[in-house]
Amino acid sequence: MxxxxxxxxxxxxxxxxxxxxxxxxxxxxxxxxxxxxxxxxxxxxxxxxxxxxxxxxxxxxxxxxxxxxxxxxxxxxxxxxxxxxxxxxxxxxxxxxxxxxxxxxxxxxxxxxxxxxxxxxxxxxxxxxxxxxxxxxxxxxxxxxxxxxxxxxxxxxxxxxxxxxxxxxxxxxxxxxxxxxxxxxxxxxxxxxxxxxxxxxxxxxxxxxxxxxxxxDPHTDYFGAAASADFDISMKLSLVGIGAVLQDRDGYTTVRELVGGGPAQLSGKLAPGDRIVGVGQGEDGAIQDVVGTRLDAVVQLIRGAKDSVVRLDILPADAGEGGSHRVIRLVRDKVNLEKQAAQKTVLPVNDDGVTRKIGVIALPTFYEDFDARQKNDKDYKSASRDVARLLGELKQEKVDGVLIDLRDNGGGSLSEAIDLTGLFVGKGPVVQQRNAEGKIRIESDDLPKPVWDGPVGVLINRGSASASEIFAAAIQDYGRGVIIGEPSFGKGTVQTVVDLDRVAKSNEPKFGQLKFTVAQFFRVDGGTTQLRGVAPDISLPGLTDPKLLGEASYDNALPWAQIKPASYKMDTKVTALLPELQNRHAARAKQDPDFQRFMEDVAELKAQRAKRTVSLNEAERRKEQAALENRLKAGAQDNSDPLRRKDDGLQSDERGLMADIAMENARKNAKDVLKNAAASIVADQAELLAQSR
Structure with missing residues (x-):
């Protein structure tokens, strides 16, 4: 599925x-x-x-x-x-x-x-x-x-x-x-x-x-051949091409970023800011002008079969519109999108002179190369396999606890959610499914013992959906760890994808694919994640508007429901610690200036959302601007935060490319207040569990 x-x-x-x-x-x-x-x-x-x-x-x-x-x-x-x-x-x-x-x-x-x-x-x-x-x-x-x-x-x-x-x-x-x-x-x-x-x-x-x-229903969808290919790329985290992130800027297909290890990066012939003005197939195919062509059409011209040749007519970044072009030759190859794979960092958490190391694994999606797995490729790409490897590395680094960051993870492969749960729970039921006929099937993991049996936290937000909710709910139901953040999205339905060309027995791609809902998820405790999502054990503030994001925002969402619980054993050790963990977090948050500034930002954003009109009087707007600047001066200004950065009035493609990339990098490298707070909660969990042994 x-x-x-x-x-x-x-x-x-x-x-x-x-x-x-x-x-x-x-x-x-x-x-x-x-x-x-x-x-x-x-x-x-x-x-x-x-x-x-x-x-x-x-x-x-x-x-x-x-x-x-x-x-x-x-x-x-x-x-x-x-x-x-x-x-x-x-x-x-x-x-x-x-x-x-x-x-x-x-x-x-x-x-x-x-x-x-x-x-x-x-x-x-x-x-x-x-x-x-x-x-x-x-x-x-x-x-x-x-x-x-x-x-x-x-x-x-x-x-x-x-x-x-x-x-x-x-x-x-x-x-x-x-x-x-x-x-x-x-x-x-x-x-x-x-x-x-x-x-x-x-x-x-x-x-x-x-x-x-x-x-x-909200999660039923149709997509044609191009969309289907993009879906497969997102699940495999790989494609065959040149390894360049492209962007449309002023009618030019512009190189925004080179993927490490891809043909473009290894060739040394392309750089960010270069503009692709023509594409030719093979060693001597005519070069097709692509200035003003839609980005998706240019991408399709550049992608192709592995080991095939594509020639690109390049207008260098520093050349004017009438500048000298150059034609480069690249051989297409498999490109791995490692930036979208699971990544780990180690955060030191200091408390009363004691430093604890918390391993943080960020997982953007539950990816899995279905085709490679079916072909028994021993090196097939999958989220659970990557996380298992990272957990092994974190063990070697002797971390005190692990935080799984699932913020804005919209889901992916069901089997990967089950396998990931097994890394922390071991053998046992993970999720239940009820189909249209009312038949219930229990999905279990068969890993004999967990890969990580130490302290665990799961960080979620409103964008954590579907497979993310299955994993978070199972960790919560088993009492295996602490769920931290906002209530999750609330998508508790199962979709399957049908190839309409196969159904119509078409030998060529004509009809696209249909993704439609075939079942509903239920937690092992019998409740569903549908509509209500997963409620965190310890809440953190968020910037999203729950009225606009989440299952409850759909007018035709399925209702919440409950069935008989599966047979599983809950560990109550972590659950018993929740009141103390909450008290420690609340006390720490009051003394943390970064956390308090974030709370101010949340309040400011809510106030902005509540305003339904914008003044067109310059004097009034300058007063509002001065008030905001004075508020920012009261604390350390973080220019990476949209609420703490002076508005330049521009859209992203109206800034210079390098300035736009610098702003994006600043946001990525900014202090992550919520991740730090969650890591501290996991560190508290590690301390309290050690004391109870």
Whole structure:
């Protein structure tokens, strides 16, 4: 089974029918036959085999339409109410359209969307020619997905005038002059327009299918060949290519980072900032110009078979647009994405003159190379195997305890979650599954004894989901360690992936893959992680908004449920220590200036979220800016923290590449207050367990 890996659609938003398109250079997108067939095939699976059976009827059609429109215009600043009224005529017709393999309705809506983006951004650029008055008392209302759509052109134009004014004021407060502001914003808006012209039929189809599948349940999804390949890469932590992290900057495919040990890094021919302006296949294949080409399309050209040759036309980082090019030759090879694998560090924790060493293992995802494992490759890549190796290294370093950092780990392989649990618990049940027929299966690990039997902590946050929750729940149920952090996501469902090409007996990739829910998880104690997630034993503050992130934020999430507990033995030694661990943490937090500053940041962020309007009066904004700066002066300023860094008003791709990378590295290297607090809790656990022996 594959679970807990959320597929994110490629495009940011979408939308038209023959609802009134104006003539223009925008491409009019239409569905193809295989997309309509894929939608129909997906519907057959979802109505017959999904865990929560939802018939494709008028009621579901209405939900799909609402979700599709919301995905296109979540801020309600593109469509007019008249557009929405036109779309609603077809609100209950999508079920019949899918059944007869006709996708003209969503594609028609998308084309209207593209036209509206063009119109709104064109107006935004027009506003740059005027002089804004920042002395008047005026405010900009932040987007509200539950608000109303503007009713008139005058209303929506005024909304965009305020948005442009807000962008301008933000840059002005950062110290930019009018000419620089006008240039920055005009470039920003032109880039949005350029992206509209790159949309393809596949983008519309992917977005429509996302609206359909998530209307069935939050974790059901559809993805085409490219998305499927990306999923496999994320699980294997490897790909065949040149080993370069690429980014779209001003229409150029730009090298952001070189992967250590990859062909690009070993060649010495590429450097961060270099721009790829052409790609050629083989020793003498014609070089295809890729300036202005979508990043995903360029990536597909660069990837290829192992040991094959790709030639890249490079415009060096320090060359102007008319600078000298050079063509380099690289041989594609397997590239291991080690930065996304489990990593360890050792944190010294000092308390009353005693230093304890806590080994921290950060695990970004529960990865597993399924294919290599099935082929009995003894060196196949997996999360549990890597963690077992790191635990062995930490034993050699004589650490006093281990902290498993699962923050923002959205899940992955179920078998890896089970195997990872066995490293700390040994042989025994880990998780229970109930399928659509109500049959319950207990999943167990058969490791004779744990690899690590010392003190354990598990650090989670709202982004810890699915497989992360299975592991954390098992550690908690067995009393094996302390769960620290925020309540987890609450995803307690099992998904499987079906290759629709195999189902249709197609010899070529045409129909994509369908990921859908087939079962529900239950802890060994009988409760489910669904909806409620895993509650930490010791809570730490977090920066996420629980209303926007987590299973409870979905309107069609499955409810919490309970079944009979599995047969397992709980160790109560750690559970008995929880009150003392909590008291020690609370006392330490009060005396820790870093922790207190973090609490201030959390409070400030909550206050910002509560504000639904932004003042467009310069004097008021400068007062707010001065108040924030005074607060920062009260403590050591951490420039890596977005709340403690002066706002430059720029988006990430508007800064210089090196400046952007430096800022990212500063964030990565900043003091991790929550990790340090969790390590101290594990150190307390080690001390108290030693005293009780």
């Amino acid at each position: 594959r679970l807990g890996y959320g597929f994110i659609a490629l495009i940011l938003a979408i939308a038209p029918p023959a609802y009134a398109l104006e003539a223009g250079a925008l491409p009019v997108l239409a569905p193809n036959e295989q997309q309509a067939q894929a939608a129909h095939l997906s519907a057959q699976f979802l109505t017959r085999y999904a865990y929560k059976s939802v018939p494709l009827d008028d009621a579901l059609s209405a939900k799909i339409m609402d979700r599709f429109i919301k995905s296109l215009d979540p801020d309600r600043n593109l469509f007019l109410q008249a557009d929405i009224d036109g779309f609603m005529v077809d609100r209950t017709k999508l079920d019949d359209a899918i059944a007869r393999e006709d996708l003209s309705i969503p594609f028609s809506i998308f084309n209207v969307y593209s036209q509206r983006v063009t119109e709104r951004i064109s107006h935004a650029r027009d506003f740059l020619g005027q002089n804004f008055d920042f002395t008047v008392q005026e405010s900009y209302s932040l987007p509200d997905e539950n608000g109303t759509w503007p009713k008139t052109e005058a209303e929506i134009n005024d909304l965009w005038r305020k948005r442009v004014k807000a962008d301008w004021l933000r840059l002005k407060l950062a110290g930019q002059g009018n000419a620089a502001i006008r240039e920055t914003l005009d470039k920003r808006y032109k880039n949005i327009l350029a992206r509209v012209h790159t949309y393809k039929s596949d983008d519309v189809f992917q977005s429509f299918m996302a609206a359909y599948t998530t209307s069935v």
